[in-house]
Each structure stands twice: as structure tokens, then as C-alpha cells.
Amino acid sequence: xxxxxxxxxxxRLFQVTRxxxxxxxxxxxxxxLEDYGYxxxxxxxxxDTLTASPWPTSAPLNHLFARKEKSAPVPTxxxxx
Numbered sequence: 001x002x003x004x005x006x007x008x009x010x011x012r013l014f015q016v017t018r019x020x021x022x023x024x025x026x027x028x029x030x031x032x033l034e035d036y037g038y039x040x041x042x043x044x045x046x047x048d049t050l051t052a053s054p055w056p057t058s059a060p061l062n063h064l065f066a067r068k069e070k071s072a073p074v075p076t077x078x079x080x081x
Contacts, residue, residue, distance in 0.1 A: 009034065031043075
């Protein structure tokens with residue numbers, strides 16, 4: 001994921017659990033990321049574990065990027081007299 005979207009977030013949890021049994025079993029993937037003290041989580045479920053894995057990472061990254069944008073200082077133009 002870092003190659004697709006460069007980021008500094010640290011994974012704190014990556015958990016794969018099964019939701020149902022049988023041949024059409026669903027896997028649920030939970031991800032928790034931390035970036036500069038902010039924590040965001042994401043979840044996804046799919047019959048294919050590899051398909052379910054990247055989706056819960058993109059949602060918390062979006063939240064962390066939005067938080068970082070909101071907390072960034074607003075640049076001000078120099079005052080001219």
C-alpha cells in the first residue's frame with residue numbers, strides 16, 4: 001500500500017477473521033493505523049481474503065490524511081502596508 005499511496009502511518013492492528021463457514025465463507029479484515037498520535041480503523045468483508053485486505057487500509061488512510069489537512073496551519077499571505 002505504501003507504494004501506491006506514500007504515507008507515514010504505522011499499522012497497529014491487522015486482523016483477519018472468518019465471518020461464516022463453508023465453501024462460500026467470508027473473511028473480515030480489520031486494520032488500525034496510527035499517524036502522529038491519530039488512530040483510524042477500517043473494516044472490510046469479502047469471500048476472497050486477498051480482495052478484502054486492501055480496502056480497510058484505504059479508509060483509515062483517508063481519515064488520517066483529512067485530519068492532517070485540518071490540523072495543518074493555514075498559510076497566510078504577507079501583509080503589505
